[in-house]
Amino acid sequence: MTVNGSMFVKVPSRSQADVVVVGGGLSGSLAAVLLGRAGYRVAFVDRHAVCPAQFRVEKIAGVQVELLRRMGLLDCLAAAGAPFVKVVNARRGRVLDETFGQHYGILYDDMVRVVREQLPPAVRFLVDRVVQIETGPDHQQVTLAGGEVISARLVVLATGMGDLLRQDLGISRRVIFEKHSTTFGFSISPAPGQxxxxxxxxxxxxQQADAIDYLTLFPVGDVMRANLFTYRDYRDPWLQDMRRDPKSTLLATLPGLGRFLGDFQVVTPVQYWIMDLCVAGDYERDGVVLIGDVFQTSCPAAGTGVSRLLTDVERLCMVHLPRWLASPGMGREKVSEFYQDPAKQAADRSALRAAHYRRGVTVDPGMGWTLRRQHAFIRRRLLGRVKDLQRALPAPSAGQAEA
Structure with missing residues (x-):
């Protein structure tokens, strides 16, 4: 630019960090919090100062509860979520069984907001966009759209299903199953007074022909949140019917559902999400590591996506990265240790197996899958009846218990 007839060139500002975390969704926010709490200098970069509302994970349950507890983040998320313990499992208008465990219903953007609120002072949160990453065996250079250049030991790429930075780094993506599943999300309320x-x-x-795995309903705030997991072809007109008139479409497809819901109303627009099953390739690079969906996507119906994500964050931030930063260099031989981590590999394999199983047991017409489907529901119904009988029996007296 020219000032008083003289030419000036804007010099980009430069800064130093131990780690640059790129991407401010759940995986990136968790990584930034854990690394900041450990005392590392972290530059945390995302385009959004506030995570926009988007349809992603909306419930914490199972192994995720223990993983978050180990990270020291369960209490804050639990306080913001809607807790529940009992789940009624049903099919064709009849109860199969009841399962029990700690669950928390919480929308994705609220989950990210709560995690970001835990960011310690050691983390610089930069609302900006990364335009270039230059990697090497010792130091990495990250250039932001706003002009700042950050030098760091390691770059953690947590950009979800975004492709641009991954492609710029030469990291490929292999599609295992295109348009593997379609998931719908919406909220419902009972009729007034009910x-x-x-x-x-x-x-x-x-019915197998319906290509519906299951509908799950759980509390979020003052409404009941609905997540519907299907394997319908993305061109099926039923998907448009579901978006346009979800109540009628649901009750027509799942006629036994009305017994449990009674009269109800859909109180939010229907969101949907078509998922490709993908896994990264050529990812062992100097100075950069991939976590979460940028490394591998998961089937939403299998419920393994968040477990994989949390496993990635825990193993990287609490096991590998402290050891890496304690010695010089950040070459691919170090980074490869994360990808070869047995816990990470087990979580990745389990997610892929679960994705193929859920689809197969839901839509595959073959005899083997038909038998698996029938056996699963018959077994659950029988075990549910046994548990009901056990609960109905009177508790033994003190004398009987001693005998």
């Missing part, structure tokens, strides 16, 4: 007769409900598809 209430749902369950704390949470999982209702399974009634």
């Amino acid at each position: 209430a749902f007769g369950f704390p949470s409900l999982t209702y399974y598809g009634e």
